[in-house]
Amino acid sequence: MSDVAEQRNYNLRDEIKTYWSERAATFDLSPGHEIFSEEERAAWHRLIRHHLGESEGRMALDLASGTGVVSHLLDDLGFRVTGLDWAEPMLERARNKARDRRRKISFRMGDAENTMEPDEHYDAVVTRHLVWTLVNPTAAFAEWLRVLKPGGRLLIVDGDFVNTNALERLFSKLSGWGQRAGLLKADIPSGSREMMETHRSILSRVHFSQGARAEEVAELLHKAGFVDVEIDTDLDEIHRTQAKNWNVFKALARKSQHRYAIRARKPSS
Incomplete structure (x- = not known):
């Protein structure tokens, strides 16, 4: 294949996949990605229980599961978890982590916008920091609806990482x-x-290039x-536990961001 043809076939989705593959090596070092205290773990557990209820052995799909952080939170609570990611380096770390912790979590290669999972298979679908990267959220949300059982729940945890307010800018400058x-x-x-630079370039071209606002x-x-x-x-409890890993102004800047959880349900019939 010629260089010109390769460049033509290498699209935005490929760029996103490559970016997260490269980020895999340091992903778990960042607060806000991996869990760094039992207090934070408990705060996440409370958020998940609040929106999804008790697990009772129900099946959960963790989309864009990365190194398996959210998958492990769901497994802690008793869900039967499948993690789906399209970056093999992320999956490798997720599988190693599950093996080391003796967890029965299935991690598979897959695209969050076209999962190839069976119809009406999962009781819950969970995503964290995925929506802002979507190229086609309309197709993705239809896909997530398809794989949920009637009455199943979707939990999205995300934020607007484009727009900044005056407080965030001030605190970021003080932190720097x-x-x-x-x-x-x-x-x-x-x-x-x-x-x-790659991250900024990708962010400028995804669907939510102007920011993934909760209302939209x-x-x-x-x-x-x-x-x-x-x-x-109301993600304050999680933020307080994470803030211990940053300096005071970095923590205040993070607190000023538009971050949210969204719960939704597939109709029962």
């Missing part, structure tokens, strides 16, 4: 100044400068056929 001066705890690097996501879920769509912006 304090780190450069050696007065504040430094951020854990999320990748090279080149990877940061909820409206698209309604149009896809979900009912009882509820936006939950």
Whole structure:
């Protein structure tokens, strides 16, 4: 195949897959990705129980499961979990983590926008920090509705990582100044400068390039056929447990962001 043909066939979705494959090596080092305390784990458990109820051995699909952080939270609570991701390096780490912890979680290669999973197979579908990366959320939400059993629930945890308010900008500047001066705890690097540029480029071209606002996501879920769509912006307990891993201004900047959980249900009939 010629270089021109290869470039033509390498599309945005391929770029996203490659980016997250490269991020796999350092993914679990970042607060907000891996769980760094039992307090944080308990806070996530309470959020999941609040929106999905008790597990009772129900089947859950963790979409864009990465290194399996959310899959393990669901497994903690007694769900029978399948994790789906399209980045093999992420899956490799997820499988190793599950083996080391002696967890019976199935991790499979798959596309969150076209899962190839059976119709009406899962009691719950869960995503964290996936929606903002979607190229075609309309198709993705229809797919998630398809794989849910009647009455099954969807839980999305995400945020607007594009738009910033005045407080976030102020706190970010103070955090950066304090780190450069050696007065504040430094951020854990999320990748090279080149990877940061790639991230910005991808973000400018996905569907939610102007920011994944909760209200817009909820409206698209309604149009896809979900009912009882509820936006939950009270993630303070999780934030407080994560904030211990950042300097004070970094934590305040994070708290100022538009982050949310959205619960929705597939109609029972």
